[in-house]
Each structure stands twice: as structure tokens, then as C-alpha cells.
Amino acid sequence: MGCRLHHPCKRVKISAIVIMQRSFSALLFSVIVAASMSTSWALVTIPLTKLERTGPYLQGSPHADRARASLFKIASDPKTVPASNLAYVQYTTSVGVGSPPTYYNLVIDTGSSNTFVGTGKKYVRTPTSVPTGQNINIVYGTGFINGIEYKDTVTLAPGFVITGQSIGDALKFAKFDGVDGMIGIGPTDLTKGRLSPDTGLTPTLMDNALKQGLIKNDIFGISFAPAKTYNDTNGAITYGGIDHALHTGEITYAPITKTLPAANSWGINVTSLTYGTHTVIPQSTAGIVDTGTAMILLAKDFLARYLDAIPGSHLDIIDTGLVVIPSSSIAHMQPLNFTINGRVFSMDTAAQLIPLNQNTALGGKAGVQYGVISSLDGNSGEGLDFIIGQKFLEKFYVVFDADVNRIGLAYT
Numbered sequence: 001m002g003c004r005l006h007h008p009c010k011r012v013k014i015s016a017i018v019i020m021q022r023s024f025s026a027l028l029f030s031v032i033v034a035a036s037m038s039t040s041w042a043l044v045t046i047p048l049t050k051l052e053r054t055g056p057y058l059q060g061s062p063h064a065d066r067a068r069a070s071l072f073k074i075a076s077d078p079k080t081v082p083a084s085n086l087a088y089v090q091y092t093t094s095v096g097v098g099s100p101p102t103y104y105n106l107v108i109d110t111g112s113s114n115t116f117v118g119t120g121k122k123y124v125r126t127p128t129s130v131p132t133g134q135n136i137n138i139v140y141g142t143g144f145i146n147g148i149e150y151k152d153t154v155t156l157a158p159g160f161v162i163t164g165q166s167i168g169d170a171l172k173f174a175k176f177d178g179v180d181g182m183i184g185i186g187p188t189d190l191t192k193g194r195l196s197p198d199t200g201l202t203p204t205l206m207d208n209a210l211k212q213g214l215i216k217n218d219i220f221g222i223s224f225a226p227a228k229t230y231n232d233t234n235g236a237i238t239y240g241g242i243d244h245a246l247h248t249g250e251i252t253y254a255p256i257t258k259t260l261p262a263a264n265s266w267g268i269n270v271t272s273l274t275y276g277t278h279t280v281i282p283q284s285t286a287g288i289v290d291t292g293t294a295m296i297l298l299a300k301d302f303l304a305r306y307l308d309a310i311p312g313s314h315l316d317i318i319d320t321g322l323v324v325i326p327s328s329s330i331a332h333m334q335p336l337n338f339t340i341n342g343r344v345f346s347m348d349t350a351a352q353l354i355p356l357n358q359n360t361a362l363g364g365k366a367g368v369q370y371g372v373i374s375s376l377d378g379n380s381g382e383g384l385d386f387i388i389g390q391k392f393l394e395k396f397y398v399v400f401d402a403d404v405n406r407i408g409l410a411y412t
């Protein structure tokens, strides 16, 4: 069942209320909880690369299509398409629906698995749009959608066209400002209970891409980068494989964790986390990797260790839910090192800080130094003790591999 607000499923709550509202991190939370295990996805690469193109591409104009087409490397291999950072808290990609396609900017969410349009640009029906006779109803940690389900043709990239894809037309919704909907590239099990009448699991975009032979591997790779502007096309998503141009060195894989509820989504164990010589996460702990979460969230007790190690730092619970770091402490900050399957993924001081020009967009005060590490609502030991969100993924390439049930990480 979906994690409805009235449903007694375990919900992950975080203190970063404002951040959650402005990002789709919340999606994640509801989703994680609801799912049962399983991961079956497919692979096609769509660039979320460091392109300077913005508006025209996003609007799906002919120029945009050409720009997008130029990104493809080999027609039948994994496809990379651009992704855009919007408002510093979410990544979107342009997706065509219908034939001829109308292009929508959809949030890329690995923490949920239904795809829908209509929250910005309205759903434009074409002869390929076939109502399934079902309603779609999803309450996310923040926001909700409520609408009608269709099967339609979905164009993820030129020549990369999925037919008969189940998609929602969101008629009522909240908290989807500035975006047209979402692509859910989480495990298929997360579609359970989202449609009524309930027909069981709904094949995701990745499921159909695999079944229809568009991709050979149930893998996708994601490249994010720190946003320089409010709407920055600086990322890429590769469907069906790995775009090796987007990372350096080896990819280190961690198996999907068996610990619930992290195992319901793209969950892994982190072996340890250190800040300088301070231990933040002392032992192997389960959490998730999520494109729909803006920050990096730690269980309260873990966050406390991080804050203790940075003199004068504290959590700004009221306004932003973000950590505030006094300027006197910045020069003394240490690397934050995640050890994942034997390899250290290190975030230097800059990577731990939010650029000051993003403060307003995040609901913060001018001139205050905020950090990217924030808080889950509970203490550790609940089977979901961290969420590795966009601020981590802006530093490292990530591979979501459902063929082998593992997540790969690499330096960029």
C-alpha cells in the first residue's frame, strides 16, 4: 500500500521541514516506507550533464530536440539526456508524452515509481492516450497528486520511445510548483496500491524500456553537479547503462541492503562516516541514495556528532531545517568521509557548505552560512539512518543497477 497520510506505515520524518517542502525529498520518505522489496529496473542514459542549455531545451522546442539529439552517442546503446537543477533542490528532465509528443519537465525521483504529468503544463491527449479506467492517488511526504491514469507513448530521448506506458494525469495536486510532474525510477514495488481499481504492480518506465528492447540492462546512471544558477542544466541521466565519460576512475559497488525499510528503495549500507578525526557513523548502517532529496540527511544522533565537531554549529529548526555554521569555524572544517564498501568518498569543506547565493531560495537568511548535512527526525537504529541526496550526488556519479541489485559510486 502507498504510504497515505492516514496509513499507519512507518514514515521517515525529518526536521528539515522547509527543505522538504521545497524539494521532493519528502517523496522519498513516503515511498520508502510503503514499499516491499524488489528492484527491477532498466537502463538507458539520459544526460544530466554539464550543458549550458536551459530554456529552449526544457520547453521541448525543435532547437531543444536537436540539442538533445546531439548528446546521444550510439543509437542503440544506453542513452544519455540532460537534467536540470531547478531552484537548487530538484532535478528535472524533459520527457515527451503522446504522439506527437508534448514535452514536460519532470522531476527525476528514484524514491518513487509512478510517472505523471499535469502539475504544471496540462496533459495534452493525442490518439495514443488511452485511459485505463483507474484513478491515481499518491500522498507524498510533502504534497499529493490525484488524477486519472492513462497508457500513452513516452519519449525519453529521440528514438527512445516507450509505448503503452502507464502515466497519471494529475488533476488535483499540491507542492509541485514549477514542474510538470515526475518520473518515478524507483523499484516497481513502490507502485503498489497507487491505482484504483488496484491491478497490482504497474510497470515503470524502466520495466517497459527493458521489455520493449530499448535497453539491454536494467541500469541507469546519474550525474549531477552543483548548480550555478536557479535553473541550471548541469546533469545527465543515462538509461540502460553507464556513461563512462561522466566519471573518473573505478566504480565502487555496494549491494542493495537487506535492512528494512531502506531495502524498499535504493538502499545501501555505509560502513562508516567520519568528520576529520571524529566518528559520525561508527558502524555499518543502512540508508538510501535518493535523487529526490536535496540534502544529505543523518539520523539525529549521528548529526549531533557532526555538530559537536564543528564549534558553534547548530540546526536551524525554525526557518530552514539546515545546519548553520559560524564563519569562525569554516576555516577549520575537516573532510567528511563516507566509507562505502571499502572506498572513501570524501566531501571537502566546500562540498559541505551551501553557496550563499542559494540562501534565499532555500528560505534562509542572507549572509548566514548553511551546510548540506541535515537531520532525519529519528535516532539511528530504525533501518534508515541516512539519506544520500543531491548534495552528495553533485560530487559523485551514481549507478543504479537493478540487474545485480547494487548501487555504484565513482568520483567525477
Ligand SMILES: *[C@@H]1O[C@H](CO)[C@@H](O)[C@H](O)[C@H]1NC(C)=O
Pocket (backbone or CB within 6 Å): 274, 275, 276, 277, 335, 336, 337, 344, 346
Ligand atoms: C578523508 O578522505 C580524504 C580523501 O580521501 C583523505 O585525504 C583523508 O585522509 C581522509 N580523512 C580521514 C580522517 O580518514
Ligand SMILES: *[C@@H]1O[C@H](CO)[C@@H](O)[C@H](O)[C@H]1NC(C)=O
Pocket (backbone or CB within 6 Å): 257, 259, 269, 284, 285, 286, 287, 381, 383, 384, 385
Ligand atoms: C546494514 O546496516 C544495518 C543497520 O542499519 C545492520 O543491521 C546490518 O547488519 C548491516 N548490513 C551489513 C551487511 O553490514
